[in-house]
Amino acid sequence: xAKDLSKTLADLxxxxxxxxxxxxxxxxxxxxxxxxxxxxxxxxxxxxxSSGEYFIPDLVYSGEILKSINELVKPxxxxxxxxxKGGKVIVGTVAGDIHDIGKDIVVFMLDVSGFEVxxxxxxxxxxxFVEKIKESGAPIVGLSGFLTLAYDAMxxxxxxxxxxxxxxxxxxxxxxxxxxDEITKFTGADAYGKDAVAGVTLARKWSGAK
Amino acid sequence: MAKKWEEMxxxxxxxxxxxxxxxxxxxxxxxxxxxxxxxxKAFKERITRIKDAIQMKKLPDRVPIFVxxxxxxxxxxxxxxxxxxxxxxxxxxxxxxxxxxxxxxxxLGAYVPGPGKFFEILDYKLYSWPGHGVPxxxxxxxxxxxxxxxxxxxxxxxxxxxxxxNTYLPRVFGKLGGFQMLPALTGILEIxxxxxxFIPFGLPPVQATYKALFEAGAEALKWMGAMGAWNADxxxxxxxxxxxxxxxxxxxxxxxxxxxxxxxxxxxxRQPDKLLEAMERLTPLMIKMGVGTxxxxxxxxxxxxxxxxxxxxxxxxxxxxxxxxxxxxxxxxLIAEGVVxxxxxxxxxxxxxxxMSDLPKGKTLWMIDQSNIANAxxxxxxxxxxxxxxxxxxxxxxxxEQVKDYVKNLIDTCAKGGGxxxxxxxxxxxxxxxxxxxxxxxxxxxxxxK
Ligand code: B12
Numbered sequence: 001x002a003k004d005l006s007k008t009l010a011d012l013x014x015x016x017x018x019x020x021x022x023x024x025x026x027x028x029x030x031x032x033x034x035x036x037x038x039x040x041x042x043x044x045x046x047x048x049x050s051s052g053e054y055f056i057p058d059l060v061y062s063g064e065i066l067k068s069i070n071e072l073v074k075p076x077x078x079x080x081x082x083x084x085k086g087g088k089v090i091v092g093t094v095a096g097d098i099h100d101i102g103k104d105i106v107v108f109m110l111d112v113s114g115f116e117v118x119x120x121x122x123x124x125x126x127x128x129f130v131e132k133i134k135e136s137g138a139p140i141v142g143l144s145g146f147l148t149l150a151y152d153a154m155x156x157x158x159x160x161x162x163x164x165x166x167x168x169x170x171x172x173x174x175x176x177x178x179x180x181d182e183i184t185k186f187t188g189a190d191a192y193g194k195d196a197v198a199g200v201t202l203a204r205k206w207s208g209a210k
Numbered sequence: 211m212a213k214k215w216e217e218m219x220x221x222x223x224x225x226x227x228x229x230x231x232x233x234x235x236x237x238x239x240x241x242x243x244x245x246x247x248x249x250x251k252a253f254k255e256r257i258t259r260i261k262d263a264i265q266m267k268k269l270p271d272r273v274p275i276f277v278x279x280x281x282x283x284x285x286x287x288x289x290x291x292x293x294x295x296x297x298x299x300x301x302x303x304x305x306x307x308x309x310x311x312x313x314x315x316x317x318l319g320a321y322v323p324g325p326g327k328f329f330e331i332l333d334y335k336l337y338s339w340p341g342h343g344v345p346x347x348x349x350x351x352x353x354x355x356x357x358x359x360x361x362x363x364x365x366x367x368x369x370x371x372x373x374x375x376n377t378y379l380p381r382v383f384g385k386l387g388g389f390q391m392l393p394a395l396t397g398i399l400e401i402x403x404x405x406x407x408f409i410p411f412g413l414p415p416v417q418a419t420y421k422a423l424f425e426a427g428a429e430a431l432k433w434m435g436a437m438g439a440w441n442a443d444x445x446x447x448x449x450x451x452x453x454x455x456x457x458x459x460x461x462x463x464x465x466x467x468x469x470x471x472x473x474x475x476x477x478x479x480r481q482p483d484k485l486l487e488a489m490e491r492l493t494p495l496m497i498k499m500g501v502g503t504x505x506x507x508x509x510x511x512x513x514x515x516x517x518x519x520x521x522x523x524x525x526x527x528x529x530x531x532x533x534x535x536x537x538x539x540x541x542x543x544l545i546a547e548g549v550v551x552x553x554x555x556x557x558x559x560x561x562x563x564x565x566m567s568d569l570p571k572g573k574t575l576w577m578i579d580q581s582n583i584a585n586a587x588x589x590x591x592x593x594x595x596x597x598x599x600x601x602x603x604x605x606x607x608x609x610x611e612q613v614k615d616y617v618k619n620l621i622d623t624c625a626k627g628g629g630x631x632x633x634x635x636x637x638x639x640x641x642x643x644x645x646x647x648x649x650x651x652x653x654x655x656x657x658x659x660k
């Protein structure tokens with residue numbers, strides 16, 4: 001019997017985790033079950049990050065291991081992944097700003113918490129957020145930004161969502177190193193998350209309340 | 211008789227660099243002529259004030275004041291970042307207006323925008339800038355990527371300069387492709403075969419690269435001419451620059467623009483020994499870079515932006531293993547040569563402050579962004595001078611009264627016994643000018659040592 005994949009992956013033992021996946025695939029196991037174990041492991045990673053046991057390098061590394069596992073599993077996969085139950089969230093770093101480390105962590109944490117995340121990347125113009133809201137119907141938008149220029153860009157993005165008549169259809173959270181409650185008021189967003197864990201809490205609250 | 215540099219103690223070297231800062235030259239190398247005796251007096255008073263704050267031996271006459279923005283002077287002057295990058299006169303005008311209007315004791319110079327044309331000539335890939343991937347009214351953007359691959363540690367460790375010239379530079383500058391073919395000139399030892407080594411210089415791609423370099427060099431010189439004139443101008447008006455130049459923490463050298471954040475973090479697991487070895491290899495180079503600039507410019511302060519050791523980025527163990535040892539070596543190497551390292555603790559560094567306090571007293575100058583300032587005072591503030599902590603959001607959305615209260619509180623918390631300089635905490639682009647004025651005014655109002 002192979003060792004526990006969820007545990008090995010959550011403990012960031014790359015070689016062992018990959019070996020287990022190979023073994024299980026060779027034994028003809030359903031790839032979906034392997035992915036299931038992997039996503040349970042990622043949940044654990046997320047929890048350990050929330051509790052301050054894991055740090056950014058640990059998240060990044062777990063993501064890398066997951067990538068190798070996915071590459072092994074994908075060819076054997078019929079089609080489609082597990083359905084997401086947490087709801088849809090759009091996340092991006094606002095126009096004029098390319099800081100993406102904080103945003104990536106937010107995306108990671110939302111993802112392992114079961115949300116379907118649309119990551120629009122960095123330096124995202126307001127209209128791209130608007131288009132994505134229309135296209136996906138996501139009820140939650142997360143704006144990331146670290147520069148003082150991003151304060152304005154966030155404000156403009158919120159305004160663009162309003163102008164498109166979508167403001168009452170979405171909840172908007174913002175975040176990034178230099179974001180505070182004052183800036184939340186300034187931008188017209190609904191709330192700010194001081195870290196990715198707070199972002200998940202907000203998303204949970206908002207999707208649950210709906 | 212004046213001692214030779216090699217014979218001086220670190221303290222004497224530091225004094226010698228301060229003395230050179232106090233006796234500025236014009237671009238032609240002659241003693242600088244001040245605008246007025248008043249300007250000269252102000253210049254010397256400002257440096258004395260900063261020096262006293264840094265050395266922590268005696269109290270300055272009042273708490274010094276820095277204003278350390280990113281693109282704020284550009285927006286404040288009503289020009290775009292694109293104009294500032296392409297029209298060196300406009301850039302000079304903007305940064306001069308900023309210094310003259312706010313009258314800080316220390317400013318960062320007019321270097322932030324940099325020469326757009328130069329970046330164009332070499333097809334700089336590491337950044338997008340106004341007109342090149344970014345709209346004219348925005349500041350430039352770093353394109354983070356793996357410019358060094360995971361398998362290239364040995365090449366870097368083996369010969370860093372060759373790795374930079376032949377591998378890294380061709381990746382970050384489109385026009386430096388020819389460098390990939392550069393020979394190792396260490397093969398030229400005897401007449402036998404000498405010419406073979408020079409064959410690459412005859413090949414079209416290498417020649418094209420050199421053509422671009424000549425053009426780029428001319429543009430760099432033009433820009434530097436404008437900057438030199440700006441420095442002379444602003445110095446003649448009585449305003450010193452805070453720093454001579456910069457160097458970096460070895461972890462950030464690799465984590466920012468060689469391997470990138472993701473790359474270095476994966477390397478911490480997959481090849482920690484290679485990473486540690488590479489950082490050790492870069493350490494003397496980073497010391498040389500800082501010391502060389504300080505001695506060339508004649509100014510003791512060297513800026514070190516601190517990025518990926520901030521709270522949250524690494525665990526305490528990871529910080530102590532990967533970030534701090536080589537950063538400390540860089541700082542100690544600078545200090546030994548009389549240089550004053552100026553690390554900017556960008557973001558939050560609360561969990562690191564105690565660890566980083568393991569340094570000699572009166573040798574460092576710390577920019578504190580959002581770390582708890584009272585804690586900073588109790589830890590690194592015991593050995594080094596602090597500046598900063600006025601938050602960016604307050605400068606953007608606050609009122610002048612709020613800013614004044616904040617500064618007063620900072621002075622109450624930090625200024626006692628010296629070793630504190632009032633300043634913004636992060637390199638801001640936007641702010642209400644009246645808030646920046648309020649910061650400066652409050653420091654004058656509450657900052658006198660009686
Ligand atoms: C790394 C870094 C860079 C890297 C960026 C690499 C990258 N790919 O992102 C590099 C070196 C390229 C860089 C460049 C610049 N930077 Co920079 N950078 C930083 C630094 C050191 C860390 C930022 C970071 O990634 N933090 C990591 C994250 C994980 O930390 P965090 O904030 O705790 O993140 C959490 C929360 O913010 C939250 N969160 C984030 N987004 C969101 C979104 C939502 C919806 C929610 C709910 C939560 C949330 O969750 C995160 C995870 O828990 C900061 C200083 C600092 N320590 O904060 C400066 C900083 C942000 N940079 C700054 C500046 C000025 C620049 C430059 C303009 C400098 C220059 N003149 O060249 C350039 C240009 C960048 C540009 N135009 O966009 C300034 C901004 C100043 C200001 N606002 O007043 C800072 C604050 C430094 C300073 N003290 O002056 N930078």
